[in-house]
Amino acid sequence: MHHPPPPLTRDLVLIGGGHTHALVLRKWGMNPLPGARVTVINPGPSAPYSGMLPGFVAGHYERYELDIDLVRLARFAGARVILGPVEGIDAEQRQVHVPGRPPVEFDVASVNVGITSDMPALPGFAEHAVPAKPLGPFASRWADYLNGSGTASVAVIGGGVAGVELVMAMAHALRSKGRAAQVTLIDNADALTATKAKAAATIRQAMTDLGIDLVEQTSIARIAKDHIILETGQHVPAAFVTGAAGARPYDWVADTGLDLQDGYIRVNSYLQSSDPAIFAAGDCAHLSENPRPKAGVYAVREAPVLFHNLRAALGAGEMRRYKPQKDYLKLISLGGKSALAERFGTSFSGPLMWKWKNHIDQTFMNKFRDLPAMARPDLPRHHADGLQEALGNKPMCGGCGAKVGRGALQSVLGTLPSPKRSDVIPLPTDDAALLTTGGARQVMTSDHLRGFTDDPVLMTRIAAVHALGDIWAMGASPQAAAATIILPRMSPDLQRRTLAEIMATAAEVMGDAGAAIVGGHSSMGDEMTIGFTLTGLCENDPILLSGARAGDALILTKPLGSGVLMAAEMAGQANGAWVASAFRQMVQPQGEAARILAGAHAVTDVTGFGLAGHLLGMCEASDCGAVLDLDAIPLMTGALELSNRGVRSTIFDDNRAIAPDLPTGGKADLLFDPQTAGGLLASVATEQGQSLCEKLRDAGYPASVIGHVTSKPGLRLQS
Template identity: 60%
Template sequence: MHTPPLPATKDVVLIGGGHAHALVLLKWGMKPLPGARLTVINPGPTAPYSGMLPGFVAGHYQREDLDIDLVKLARFAGARLVLGAADQLDPVARLVRVPGRPAIAYDLVSVDVGITSEMPQLAGFSKHAVPAKPLGAFARSWDGFRTKSTATNIAVIGGGVAGAELVLAMAHALKQGGRLGAATLIDSGPVLGQASPEVRKRLRRAFSEHRVSVIENTGVTRVEPDMIHLEGGRMVLSDFTTGAAGARPHDWIARTGLDHQDGFITVDETLQSSTPGVFAVGDCAHLGFSPRPKAGVYAVRQAPILFHNLRALLTGDPLRKYKPQKDYLKLISLGSKEALGDRFGLQFSGAMVWRWKDRIDQAFMEQFRQLPKMETPDLPAEHTLDLPATLGDRPMCGGCGAKTGRGALQAALSLIPPPQRRDVLSLPGDDAALLKIGDQRQVITTDHLRSFCLDPLMQARIAAIHALGDIWAMGAAPQAATANLILPRLSAELQQRTLGEIMMAANDVMRAAGADIVGGHTSLGDELTVGFTVTGLCDRDPITLAGAQPSDVLILTKPIGSGVIMAAEMAGEAPGETVAAAMTLMCQPQADASRILSGAHAMTDVTGFGLAGHLLGICEASGLGAGLDLAAVPLMKGALALADQGIRSSLFAQNHAICPELSTDGAAALLFDPQTAGGLLAAVDKSRADALLAELRQAGYEAAKIGTFHAGAAQLSLIS
């Protein structure tokens, strides 16, 4: 008997991808809670690990070594990942605001957004300096400076242990490259004033070894692009200035109405704030029952308590109390592969301590790098012989797997007789059907996508762009749309929340395109499916597949590769930044591209049949052959690397069967990669191609000339 998925009834939202939340996601993936729907909100697809930041700055680690991949982690946990920075939490309405999308409702919420080292009150800092926190932005800025700049002078404002670690690491990196100029550590009070005498002594020796100058008990008055002005008129050369002067909370926290200490959310022993069901952990939290300094070790120890208490409030189990340790092991990087250890008043330093620190850090990160593989459910003991081959060894990707193969579709369409109505103008195989109402020409199309994204809003946005592609491909102006939705089983409240997000996202896309949503239909099923039927109006003959001319140039308006990227993402194998970049491209409307290409001889949008399949459609309708310049075809970031690993979308084999004579080696494999919300593929007059391409690029499209048409049989070939 088929057992349907259990309905979700409660929303748990994690704001921020800090260390505690990352560990909660890991634990949740290993032990999900039926009925709970998990969301994590973070500005980017990765979250840097603070323990390895000094090592990265010094050059001991690569950039990717530093990051926890939240896309992979969220997929493992079955959580939706919302890419954006929360800037408002309303504990009364139970809403989280993320700019650019509707507010996100929650039943339970936890905040782990860390701290910032921004100095808005310091003249010139925001424009000419980089705060050490948030770590991600700092790491990107330093990476660019270290690898691309010829400048040599650096300075750190803030002489605590964190500032000391940073300036030593920066000095070491530049010294190794043979270009260290001035390295300066500045503090308005005594440098390392909170550290023990023994720690201060060892760090000051490290300053001397790395040629770091120390300026203490002196305030900074202004920061300029290559100079810092100090009190008393002194100036310090600095081409890269960073601030590590203490911890500042994010400004929006103080506006939540929650009890706070200087902007840090006050929590009790259960890690809840003054509003039950609102938790805070990590550096953004103030332990009101037992204050502690800001340190990552507390966030790591808070994770098991947070994980238990979130679940306990949903299941009715007793809450647990967090008991912070009185002291903890401090391991301080000294620039080179040496470190200083400090605990219970004892100090120890050297290369062996660095190796110890490195093992601890690598072990922490390894649990996120090697996530347990999602097991494929066992087949029943008795099944048809060909069932395993039909299922394949990978999950069906939602974007490409929503479509049948081109051959099966053509065979089915051939069974349909010609139109019986005179106002239905048949365009078999084209992107949209053509209707004539009086003197008005109207096109109509429909498209639906199985969910490949756990964020309903993002899924709706991409599905709307995908459906509009057929209208844009025919050179029509979008007019009206109806929504056709299948929701997974949800409680009544979660149905309302989900429908609200979907319809607001879809409405934004349709209205921006000039269309209105005029109705639709909803039903319940095992998984989310979002689709739209869209109409468009033509003030001239529509652009069809038939019309390409010999010597016409092929222009493609978007890179390809979304199928392999989403197939890899669903299997937990795609890097988060690759997935985020692909999502951004899938959300790019083609309205301006359609307008620019309005004089094309033939046009289509590249979707489920892949670039090769859709190009072959133009060739067959136009009675021409086409040559593709494979090297000119734009590819999505990371798509080729995934294809070279042998990753394929579920529709790949059927797409390749359309053109079996073409190679599938290297980038050629992506010609058969089904696309979701892909670009327009246009046949344009050779004399206009360069001007059109320049206009497309000016409008923000990663467009390219990828081939030409020629007289001959309707087939494809690769040209060098």
């Protein structure tokens, strides 16, 4: 008997992708709580691991080695991921505020956002320095500076462990590059007060060996473009300044109404804040019963307790207490591949300690690089013929909107009787109909997408842009939209929350396109599906597929690759940054592009049948052919690499069969990749091709002339 997934009844929202939450997500993927919908909110698609930052700065690691891929981790955990900075929590309304989207509602929330080492009160810091935290922006700024030339001047503010690790890593990296450098560490008190005397002496000697100037018990007056002015009046050369002192909580935490300690969220031994539904962990939390210094080791050790207690807060099990250890092993990088280890006042240093530190760091990161493959359920022993083949060897990807192949659709549409009404003109090749009402010409179309991301807001944006494609391609102005929404089974409260997110987003996208939302229909099913039926008004004759002329230039307004990227994402094989970039392309509306292309001879939107399928449809309707310049066709980041690895969308083979004369392999395979909310493909007078492309690029579209129309039927590649 088929058992549908259990209904969703509670929302758990993880704010921040810090070390604790990353480990919670990994545990959740291996042991999810039925009925709980998990959301993780983070500014970007990855969360850098701070333990390896000094090694990266020193040149021992590549930048990508620091990143926990949150998009991939969220897919493993069955969680939706929202990419954006949190602006605040409304504890009373149980809402998290993220700019540019409706509030995210929660039943239970947890905060693990880390801290910032921005120093807004220090004159000149905002203009001329870069905080060491958040780590991502710092890492890219440092890489740019290190790859420069000439004499370097670097200063680090703050003589704690973080500051000394950074300054030694910078001095080592500059020395390795052979660059002359003045490197300075500045502290307004004594440096290295957190370590015992023996360890501090070892570190001070290592700094001396690296030629680092240490300025202690001296305050900074202000920071200028290429130097720091001390309170003593002394000038310290510094073209690259970073702050590793004065780490502080993010400003929005102060407005949550939660009990705070020096700006940090006070939590009890269960990691609960003053609001029992809101938890906090890592550096942004203050352990009120057992205060401890800010250190990654506590964030990591809190994860099993937080995982257990979040489940308890959602209704499963009893709470557990977190008992932090008294002291912890400090492993301090000394610039080169050498480190100092200290615990309980005893310290050792040398290359062996660096190997140990590297082993600990790599073991932590491998938890996220090597996520366990989750087994697919076995088929019943007795089943009808063809079930194994129909299921295929991978999940039905949503990157093609779970479309059926063009052959099946065309053969069925061809059997339908012609309409008997004179005011309805079907345009089967254009996926639309032309209606004439009281002299006005109206086009009508319908499209829907099966959810391939668990974020209803992102899915709605993509589905709306996807459905509007046919209206824009015909040169019509969007007029009215009715939504069709299927939600997975969920409690009435979660239905309300989800529908509120979907309809607010749909109204925004349709409103921006000039159309009104006029209602719709919702129902429950096994998975989320979002679609729109649309009308558009034609002031001029609609642009049809049949207008292409031999000699025309072919323009494509968006890159290819969404099918292969979404197929890879659903299988946990895509890089999160590639996925985030693909989503940004998909949600880009094509209204402005359609206005620029208003004089085109023929236009289509590139969607489920791929570039080759939609171009062939245009050529067949226009009784012509086309030659494509493969090198000129833009691709989404990561699409070619995934395609070369053999990643394919579900209907790739059907699309391949549409244009069997085209070659396969390499970039050519992406001609058959089904697109979601893809670009417009326009056939325009050849002399207008380049100027229209420039206008499109000025409007923010990565448009290219990708070939030309010929009188000889069929599709060919430029040789």
